[in-house]
Amino acid sequence: MSEFDYDLFVIGGGSGGVRAARVAAGDAGARVALAEESRYGGTCVIRGCVPKKLMVFASEYAGVVDDAKAYGWEFTTGAFDWKTFRTHLHTELDRLEDVYRNLLKGSGVDTFDARATLKDAHTVELSTGEVKTARHILVATGGHPVRPDLPNADLGIVSDDIFHLENLPKSMLIIGGGYIACEFACIMNGLGVEVTQYYRGAQILRGFDDEARGLVAEAMRESGIDLHVGTNIVEMARADEDHSMSRAGTASDAAMGASAEQRRDVAQKGTAPVGGREGPVWVKSTNGGEKEFDVVLFATGRDPNTRDMGLEDTGVKLGRRGQIVVDEYSQTGVPSIYAIGDVTDRVNLTPVAIREGMAFVETVFKGNPTPVDHELIPSAIFTQPEMGTIGLSEEEARDREPVEIYCTSFRPMQTAFAGKPDRVLMKLVVSRDNRTVLGCHIVAPNAGEMIQLAGIAIKMGATKEDFDRTVAVHPTMSEEIVTMKTPVRTA
Missing domain, CATH: 3.50.50.60 (FAD/NAD(P)-binding domain)
Known part of the structure; x- marks a missing residue:
């Protein structure tokens, strides 16, 4: 026994x-x-x-x-x-x-x-x-999820709470610039919520490819998200307290953009305030702005x-x-x-x-010692548009070895026909020494689906010439991955 x-x-x-x-x-x-x-x-x-x-x-x-x-x-x-x-x-x-x-x-x-x-x-x-x-x-x-060390931080919610909101808020402030913050900013914006996002860094999605995250940030702003980088929250309290608040802090509909206004029109009508656990929250930011929000969401780690x-x-x-x-x-x-x-x-x-x-x-x-393989893991960020990524960013790769960068950004057929400004990005980071594809970064609708398949080839050690030998599927967005012939730059 x-x-x-x-x-x-x-x-x-x-x-x-x-x-x-x-x-x-x-x-x-x-x-x-x-x-x-x-x-x-x-x-x-x-x-x-x-x-x-x-x-x-x-x-x-x-x-x-x-x-x-x-x-x-x-x-x-x-x-x-x-x-x-x-x-x-x-x-x-x-x-x-x-x-x-x-x-x-x-x-x-x-x-x-x-x-x-x-x-x-x-x-x-x-x-x-x-x-x-x-x-x-x-x-x-x-x-x-954690809350920042800030007085009254308990007035905000974290990502665990968002699925239990009794009502859809009319306005939401999201603190953070990682993938969770950006995903929820896009989700709530799409559902018709007026979304403001503060991130203390210079650009959202730190650690991802600079060019790719730049396009995501541009698309988020284009869709109506009021994104502020280099900005953080310094003070928050219940909105019904006296804060000598300037009431000029509300963004105009014009500044928010027509697309955001259209989305707000299809949002749930007449929702009750749901923020601060017991009502709207007043926030002061590092740029001196003051504003009230129905909900403050901390996505800070x-x-x-x-x-x-x-x-x-x-x-x-x-x-x-x-x-x-x-x-x-x-x-x-x-x-x-x-x-x-x-x-x-x-x-x-x-x-x-x-x-x-x-x-x-x-x-x-099973008597088979198996170390965990954490190399070349594909992942996706479900922003709108999505980002799919595997391997090294351009910045990481050029710090390690000489590289060639193959990249294209364009308006895809489906949305261009509808008159929308949406752009997508396809990018390969290639070793100049052995031609191995070191990284692939896609910003596009369904990028998560694309990167899963590209990830197989890259995990197997495919070279740029292996990609070039693959016949394109036309007309698709993803065909650009195998049709980029000339590097846009070397480093």
Whole structure:
């Protein structure tokens, strides 16, 4: 009889933890348990990728009517009903959570709806009072959005809260310039909300290719988002307090642009204020501006979920932001304890957490030591238009080696015919020494779909000549990826 209750105890029911538990139990025959203190599916399914992408779909319909009219269709535009959408959204999330629970059950995994903390290298204690032992413990607790250290920051919401708004606000201020901030700025703008965005840096989407993120920023402003870079929030309070506020801070409809005005016309009518938890919020910015918003959304970063778990007491090392420090096999300094996903703050993407979980099972339960491969991971930002990216940005590549840049930006056929100013961008970063494609960056509708396929070739080590030998699919936007023959610059 085993000295442990389980071969593996997983803490966290998100995508990475669930996959590791299922495969260890189903494929490797291990005795597995999993504890989740909230909802199964984790950030991605419950409060991240999935509901956000459904909101992206909802927000894109606002422009469909105008585009269709340019092609000869006649439609009558109705109003967007937030409550109808939200009800359907949560029904879908409930269904997906049930899928995760059933997958675990079908694999023979014991589940505990409880918070788990570590007592020692082989023991976890549940919030129900139960204590369980395991030969191996896998921490997959993910992360959480953080608020800035600012008085009255509790008046704002974070990304977890946005799916639970009772009513669609008329105005929203978004603080931050990362992909979460920019995605929600585009979503809410598309749903008819008057969106203002502050970012303290010089340009949004820091860390991505400069040319690509510049085009995204341009498109966001063109669509009516009031984007301010080099700007941050310095003070906030309830709007009903006396702040000697200048009432001249509201942007005019003309400044916001006709497209934003059209979208506001199809937004839900007569919504009640929903900001500040109890009403509108007054904000003062670093540029001296003062304004009231129904809702302030902080999208200023995420921290790993490691607080009060007993990790450090067991000898597990934590990094500066609370992330669990692991080696290439996801193993901590305590041999029996491993960690995967956002809690390690390596590459915070759901498919990466799943890959890390699979590699963990191969290493620990199948006798096949498998390091995690974090190189050349394709990703997408679901702004409008989307950005798809894999590999090095132009800036990163030219700091490493001589490169050639192949790039084109143009108005795509579908929207040009409708008289819209939208532009797309296709870009390849190529090594001058061995001709390998080091990076690919696409800004276009459905760029996420395109970069998935381009990512296969680049992961395989394709050269620029391999792209050139590929026959174009015409007429498409993506054909430009294989028809750019002359570099626009070298570095």
